[in-house]
Amino acid sequence: xxKSWKLKEVVxxxxxxxxFGIVYLLFLHVGNIWSGFIGPIAYEWIFGIWxxxxxxxxxxxxxxxxAVISETIAAAVEVLLGNAVGPxxxxxxxxQGLGAEAAFAATRYRRFDIWVLMLAGVGASVxxxxxxxxxxxxxxxxxxxxLLMFGLRIVSGAMIAGVGGKAVVDGLLATGSLRGYAITxxxxxxxxx
Amino acid sequence: xxxxxxxxxxxxxxxxxxxxxxxxxxxxxxxxPLFVWMGVIMMQxxxxxxxxxxxMLFMIPFVIMAFxxxxxxxxxxxxxxxxxxxxxxxxxxxxxxxxxxxxxxxRVLAFSGLSLLFALTTNPVSFILSLMQQMRLSPxxxxxxxxxxxxxxxxKDEFVQIQQAHRLRGAVQEKNVxxxxxxxxxxxLPMLAGAVRKAERAAFAMEARGFTGEKRKSFYTIIHVxxxxxxxxxxxxxxxxxxxxxxxxxx
Numbered sequence: 001x002x003k004s005w006k007l008k009e010v011v012x013x014x015x016x017x018x019x020f021g022i023v024y025l026l027f028l029h030v031g032n033i034w035s036g037f038i039g040p041i042a043y044e045w046i047f048g049i050w051x052x053x054x055x056x057x058x059x060x061x062x063x064x065x066x067a068v069i070s071e072t073i074a075a076a077v078e079v080l081l082g083n084a085v086g087p088x089x090x091x092x093x094x095x096q097g098l099g100a101e102a103a104f105a106a107t108r109y110r111r112f113d114i115w116v117l118m119l120a121g122v123g124a125s126v127x128x129x130x131x132x133x134x135x136x137x138x139x140x141x142x143x144x145x146x147l148l149m150f151g152l153r154i155v156s157g158a159m160i161a162g163v164g165g166k167a168v169v170d171g172l173l174a175t176g177s178l179r180g181y182a183i184t185x186x187x188x189x190x191x192x193x
Numbered sequence: 194x195x196x197x198x199x200x201x202x203x204x205x206x207x208x209x210x211x212x213x214x215x216x217x218x219x220x221x222x223x224x225x226p227l228f229v230w231m232g233v234i235m236m237q238x239x240x241x242x243x244x245x246x247x248x249m250l251f252m253i254p255f256v257i258m259a260f261x262x263x264x265x266x267x268x269x270x271x272x273x274x275x276x277x278x279x280x281x282x283x284x285x286x287x288x289x290x291x292x293x294x295x296x297x298x299x300r301v302l303a304f305s306g307l308s309l310l311f312a313l314t315t316n317p318v319s320f321i322l323s324l325m326q327q328m329r330l331s332p333x334x335x336x337x338x339x340x341x342x343x344x345x346x347x348x349k350d351e352f353v354q355i356q357q358a359h360r361l362r363g364a365v366q367e368k369n370v371x372x373x374x375x376x377x378x379x380x381x382l383p384m385l386a387g388a389v390r391k392a393e394r395a396a397f398a399m400e401a402r403g404f405t406g407e408k409r410k411s412f413y414t415i416i417h418v419x420x421x422x423x424x425x426x427x428x429x430x431x432x433x434x435x436x437x438x439x440x441x442x443x444x
Contacts, residue, residue: 002331007406008396010333014341015388015395018348019381029254036257039265073338080317080342086308087210135218137300140293145269168381177386180393 004063009181013057013066017074020053021081024074040136041145044152048160051124054100055117055165060172062182064101064109067120071097092131099127100161112186118162125157197240198310201425202418203320204327209429210307216433217303223295224443228436230303233310236428243313251312255305259298266294317342323416333406340395344388351387355380 002010027049034042057070075093079086103120104112129150132138138146169183178184198206217226237243267290275288318339325335359379360366367373 002333002406005333006396007333007337007400007404008393010337010406011340011396011399012389012392014337015344015348015392016385017338018341018345019384019388022348022352023377023381032254032258035261037261039261039269041265042261069334073334073341076321076338077341079312080320080338081345086305086311087207088214088304088308090207091211135214137218137221137293137297140221140266140271140297141269142271145265168378168385171378171382172385172389175382175386177389 002065005065009061009063010069012061012181013053013070013073014077016053016057017070017077018081020074021077024050024078025081040138041149041152044149045156046160047125047128047153048121048156048158048162048164050128051096051100051121051157051161052165052168054097054124055120055161056169058100058104058120059112059117059165059169060178060181060183062109062112062186064105067101067104068094068097071100071124088135092128095131096124096128099124102127112183114163114166117166118158121157121159121161121165122154123157124161125153129153194240195242197421197425198237198314199241200419200421201314202327202416202422203315203323204416205418205422205426206311206315207320207324209426210311213307213429213433214304216437217300220300220437220440221293221296222440223292223299224439225436226296226299226303228439229432230299230306232432232436233303233306236432237310237314240425241310241314248309248313251309252305255301259301262301263294263298266290266297270294319414319416322412322414326412326416327418329408331406332409336399336404336406340399344391344395347391348384348388351384352380355383 027046031043031046051071053074054067054071058066071093072090075090078089078093100120100123103116103123106119107116133146138149141149169178172178173183213229217229220226237248267286268284270290270293272289272293273287275290277285277287279286279291321330321335321338321342324330325332364379367376
């Protein structure tokens with residue numbers, strides 16, 4: 001699978017992961033302090049921020065695996081940055097990435113419009129919630145509370161990761177620095193058609 | 194002996210810590226996570242030379258988080274069976290509820306203890322090298338991660354620079370938290386654009402020096418799996434077995 005990847009694409013994912021690794025850490029601290037007051041639900045409405053890297057990278061690079069690999073790299077980088085959540089994060093990253101990847105795979109990596117990006121955010125939300133349900137021991141919470149958490153996470157995944165991710169990449173595209181990546185090529189193709 | 198945890202193979206430590214966490218996820222009694230947490234602290238006291246001040250600092254947010262879990266579980270519990278042990282205002286807290294709440298909070302603490310054990314005793318670079326040598330991570334990904342890691346200080350400087358540039362041009366910092374979050378885009382975009390350029394340059398430089406990303410058999414820095422790994426794995430397994438069976442002899 002990695003054969004078709006150019007080195008600059010892999011390094012790009014890694015550098016994006018570092019930038020977002022810093023953002024993630026920031027949000028982690030915000031979430032941690034919040035969660036002391038309002039419980040684990042504090043994370044749910046900002047959870048989409050953790051999926052954003054996979055959606056951004058897939059939207060730019062458009063190759064099978066871009067979502068999983070980028071999210072995994074982001075998690076690894078976060079661990080390297082001295083994150084106290086530690087190794088568990090890498091596993092969580094793989095699972096979130098798989099969720100986003102599933103949405104792109106379902107459209108056979110052909111469509112990259114806002115709806116598919118939002119779907120990818122939802123996919124990541126669903127996958128990560130199942131994992132969190134198990135690791136966080138959510139079984140002890142009442143059904144209504146769990147459903148509320150789940151709903152908040154899905155909305156957050158679709159809005160922050162899907163819509164937010166698209167906004168970031170579109171802004172980046174306007175700077176002209178993405179020349180040489182699949183996203184620019186496809187935009188040209190659309191113009192010609 | 195004081196450096197056993199530092200000398201462990203990072204991949205082995207990584208797998209070990211992950212297994213411990215997964216095992217904990219199956220337990221809903223307060224004792225198992227509590228014993229794991231205490232065991233992990235003991236382990237660090239005996240086999241590592243970590244900075245305990247740092248450890249405390251990292252632990253604070255998790256203690257807050259554990260408290261959040263504690264009261265949430267009490268208020269939004271699913272299973273409210275068992276005898277009532279505590280009554281606060283008009284709320285009756287049953288034994289099952291209290292056990293679950295304590296269990297989840299101790300689980301948060303045990304998870305963070307395990308994570309800190311990993312984070313504070315592992316060299317990031319040798320962790321990635323070990324993933325490549327022992328876990329067959331593709332060199333293309335491994336070295337790219339290391340490139341990103343080396344760029345961290347540069348990106349940090351850039352972050353400060355962009356902020357200062359904004360201030361120089363008279364951009365005021367928003368007081369409103371939500372506005373400030375939206376304004377993050379103004380800093381994020383130049384940083385990402387810079388990251389794209391840096392990635393291209395770094396990749397070009399690597400390829401120019403003959404890096405192909407092929408799997409290889411020999412490495413410059415070799416990360417070993419040694420005897421110390423065997424000892425530590427057995428110690429951890431002992432800790433896990435003891436804590437998991439603790440329910441049997443405590444009740």
